[in-house]
Amino acid sequence: MKRNFVTSAQVADRAGVSRSAVSRTFTPGAYVSPEVREKVLLAAEEMGYRINRLAKSLLTSESSLVAILASKLSEPFIAAQIDALSAMLADRELQTLLLNSGARRDMAAMMNLVLEYRVKAVIILSGAPSEKLVEQCLKSRQRTILINRVQESGNVDIIQTDDRAGGRLAACHMIERGYRNLAVVREASDTPSQRRRAQGFAEAAEEKGLTVRHWLGGEGGYESGRNAARELRMRSAVDGVFCTTDRIALGFLNTCRFDLGLDVPSEIGIVGFDDIEEAGWPSHALTTIRQPVSAIVSAVASILESDPSEISGHAHVVPVELVTRQTTRP
Amino acid sequence: MKRNFVTSAQVADRAGVSRSAVSRTFTPGAYVSPEVREKVLLAAEEMGYRINRLAKSLLTSESSLVAILASKLSEPFIAAQIDALSAMLADRELQTLLLNSGARRDMAAMMNLVLEYRVKAVIILSGAPSEKLVEQCLKSRQRTILINRVQESGNVDIIQTDDRAGGRLAACHMIERGYRNLAVVREASDTPSQRRRAQGFAEAAEEKGLTVRHWLGGEGGYESGRNAARELRMRSAVDGVFCTTDRIALGFLNTCRFDLGLDVPSEIGIVGFDDIEEAGWPSHALTTIRQPVSAIVSAVASILESDPSEISGHAHVVPVELVTRQTTRP
DNA sequence: TCCTATTGTGCACACGAGTGCAGATGACGC
DNA sequence: GCGTCATCTGCACTCGTGTGCACAATAGGA
Numbered sequence: 218m219k220r221n222f223v224t225s226a227q228v229a230d231r232a233g234v235s236r237s238a239v240s241r242t243f244t245p246g247a248y249v250s251p252e253v254r255e256k257v258l259l260a261a262e263e264m265g266y267r268i269n270r271l272a273k274s275l276l277t278s279e280s281s282l283v284a285i286l287a288s289k290l291s292e293p294f295i296a297a298q299i300d301a302l303s304a305m306l307a308d309r310e311l312q313t314l315l316l317n318s319g320a321r322r323d324m325a326a327m328m329n330l331v332l333e334y335r336v337k338a339v340i341i342l343s344g345a346p347s348e349k350l351v352e353q354c355l356k357s358r359q360r361t362i363l364i365n366r367v368q369e370s371g372n373v374d375i376i377q378t379d380d381r382a383g384g385r386l387a388a389c390h391m392i393e394r395g396y397r398n399l400a401v402v403r404e405a406s407d408t409p410s411q412r413r414r415a416q417g418f419a420e421a422a423e424e425k426g427l428t429v430r431h432w433l434g435g436e437g438g439y440e441s442g443r444n445a446a447r448e449l450r451m452r453s454a455v456d457g458v459f460c461t462t463d464r465i466a467l468g469f470l471n472t473c474r475f476d477l478g479l480d481v482p483s484e485i486g487i488v489g490f491d492d493i494e495e496a497g498w499p500s501h502a503l504t505t506i507r508q509p510v511s512a513i514v515s516a517v518a519s520i521l522e523s524d525p526s527e528i529s530g531h532a533h534v535v536p537v538e539l540v541t542r543q544t545t546r547p
Numbered sequence: 548m549k550r551n552f553v554t555s556a557q558v559a560d561r562a563g564v565s566r567s568a569v570s571r572t573f574t575p576g577a578y579v580s581p582e583v584r585e586k587v588l589l590a591a592e593e594m595g596y597r598i599n600r601l602a603k604s605l606l607t608s609e610s611s612l613v614a615i616l617a618s619k620l621s622e623p624f625i626a627a628q629i630d631a632l633s634a635m636l637a638d639r640e641l642q643t644l645l646l647n648s649g650a651r652r653d654m655a656a657m658m659n660l661v662l663e664y665r666v667k668a669v670i671i672l673s674g675a676p677s678e679k680l681v682e683q684c685l686k687s688r689q690r691t692i693l694i695n696r697v698q699e700s701g702n703v704d705i706i707q708t709d710d711r712a713g714g715r716l717a718a719c720h721m722i723e724r725g726y727r728n729l730a731v732v733r734e735a736s737d738t739p740s741q742r743r744r745a746q747g748f749a750e751a752a753e754e755k756g757l758t759v760r761h762w763l764g765g766e767g768g769y770e771s772g773r774n775a776a777r778e779l780r781m782r783s784a785v786d787g788v789f790c791t792t793d794r795i796a797l798g799f800l801n802t803c804r805f806d807l808g809l810d811v812p813s814e815i816g817i818v819g820f821d822d823i824e825e826a827g828w829p830s831h832a833l834t835t836i837r838q839p840v841s842a843i844v845s846a847v848a849s850i851l852e853s854d855p856s857e858i859s860g861h862a863h864v865v866p867v868e869l870v871t872r873q874t875t876r877p
Numbered sequence: 878t879c880c881t882a883t884t885g886t887g888c889a890c891a892c893g894a895g896t897g898c899a900g901a902t903g904a905c906g907c
Numbered sequence: 908g909c910g911t912c913a914t915c916t917g918c919a920c921t922c923g924t925g926t927g928c929a930c931a932a933t934a935g936g937a
Contacts, residue, residue, distance in 0.1 A: 222665060224893060235917045240895055250915060265687050270663040271605045272893035276922050290630035300620035303647040312660060315645040317633040330642060333600040335552065475829035499805035500830045554923060565887045570925060580885060602923035606892050
């Protein structure tokens with residue numbers, strides 16, 4: 218497996234100069250005479266020379282790698298975040314080390330890897346890691362950015378959408394549109410942010426004197442929504458449902474419409490959370506709480522640009538917004 | 548930005564042994580006496596020592612990084628591939644370097660990066676790179692795996708779904724179900740694999756004496772589908788449409804149903820390609836050509852495991868399959 | 878007791894690059 | 908012609924790790 222890459226020494230030989238000259242040619246700011254530079258560039262071109270970034274960052278102890286840790290990469294909202302984040306990183310000349318923590322893979326091992334690669338920072342997307350791992354990061358003075366995850370033990374940068382406000386918005390909207398038998402549905406893989414959304418919803422509803430039924434279960438967003446729809450409708454006369462994720466909501470919506478033959482929004486109203494692309498399609502036209510990816514990404518960017526020594530530890534809050542479509546009564 | 552990580556020398560000091568002993572403790576296969584191993588592990592634990600993978604792979608010149616190069620990361624079929632690929636890599640103790648080549652980013656610069664990181668292999672997902680770049684890879688003896696991209700200049704590993712067969716399948720199916728005024732729709736960012744699908748479709752239709760209208764344009768899959776639906780229907784009496792991508796097909800479908808008020812499948816039939824999750828939802832129930840991600844991934848796996856010296860250069864063909872749902876007449 | 882076999886450890890070098898410092902080279906002025 | 912300065916280049920050290928080789932230590936046998 219040992220491929221022979223071209224080294225700066227080989228280029229130096231060919232160009233008839235010293236290795237230092239080669240190094241300086243490729244180091245912005247360092248000085249070389251135009252003639253030497255010319256010779257070096259020519260030789261490098263001919264031999265297909267490329268700097269070895271491993272060696273470079275070993276020496277300068279500066280890595281341009283940023284790790285993104287996530288599970289369920291193919292869920293639209295996660296995929297959208299990864300897309301936007303990696304684009305933002307690329308614009309800043311940083312590279313993305315993607316760690317898929319899905320399924321049975323060992324999270325501890327993944328984190329070890331992050332540390333072994335001496336990455337500049339780790340971005341942990343919602344739903345992924347255990348508390349112990351985050352502590353491990355901190356212990357190794359690894360810069361850590363959490364998205365939509367609470368973490369009590371300080372010194373981590375946290376970006377959080379305003380989940381409670383989102384839940385409250387959903388509740389107010391449904392009540393205003395005349396729904397009275399409310400329920401909230403979330404996945405079995407119960408993340409803190411889903412819990413906060415549910416709390417916000419229940420809170421606001423109870424302030425108006427309504428009680429809220431809770432449903433929890435299923436495997437994966439869409440399937441959870443399907444199961445919830447079947448079971449909730451069987452047992453009760455729920456007429457307004459808040460799903461803590463658009464994918465749950467879409468599962469719920471489709472099952473209501475196509476399996477149970479219910480009319481949405483007249484017989485039952487549905488509100489989701491995230492505003493993924495599919496929610497806006499006319500085949501769904503889901504009323505939902507928008508969580509802007511761009512705001513999350515720019516928060517990450519500003520953290521990366523801030524001074525790493527002053528670890529803020531205070532949370533950036535991303536605002537949410539109600540998007541009214543056609544799964545709630547006009 | 549210079550963080551001080553713990554080095555093996557520091558651990559050795561603390562444990563009162565030589566640096567070699569530390570190295571051997573963490574190298575499987577190397578021998579150390581149990582007592583020394585114990586001491587080293589203890590010291591390492593206390594100090595939070597982690598191997599520096601950069602230094603290690605510099606020395607052994609073996610990288611455990613595999614780069615994935617793709618654009619439009621958030622499109623479901625791309626996201627699904629990235630998810631599955633990164634999971635497969637993780638199972639093999641390899642890491643994923645994700646390069647987002649979307650938008651205006653400079654592909655040449657991206658490829659340079661790949662080469663600078665001395666990755667074990669590059670996986671290029673459909674639609675991404677120009678021919679020159681691939682040649683550049685080859686010149687640097689970089690192992691390159693192309694997915695759904697043709698490349699004449701040999702020595703690359705190619706994985707290709709059987710696009711033509713897929714197109715033919717779609718055509719036969721539509722003709723069998725009684726559609727006669729056929730059209731094929733593809734995106735403006737016209738990838739080779741989309742072109743092959745269209746060719747297969749047109750071929751099969753013409754063999755049965757039918758002519759096929761071609762439509763090409765739009766920006767992004769879903770939007771292309773929407774535009775196509777509006778324009779095609781305006782100008783002609785097309786009644787059977789093959790979209791070279793599920794996302795195009797879904798845009799087409801939704802526009803037919805909700806904007807033009809057409810009944811699918813009785814007035815117009817639609818067939819897609821890929822079989823993304825959303826295609827199977829009852830809100831769409833799209834008839835489509837399935838392209839199994841699992842087959843693609845295991846082909847990549849087998850290439851990675853094969854001997855790198857015998858660069859096969861011969862293409863792996865991934866079979867396709869018709870999935871009949873409700874956007875074509877029964 | 879002495880020799881040999883065995884076992885474990887440490888020294889030193891290598892990987893590929895950046896950079897401080899000294900020294901070479903050339904130009905220029907007196 | 909000689910001294911001074913500016914300009915460039917090369918030597919040698921450094922980063923953190925793996926590993927061949929030589930050597931120390933210990934045990935075992937004659």
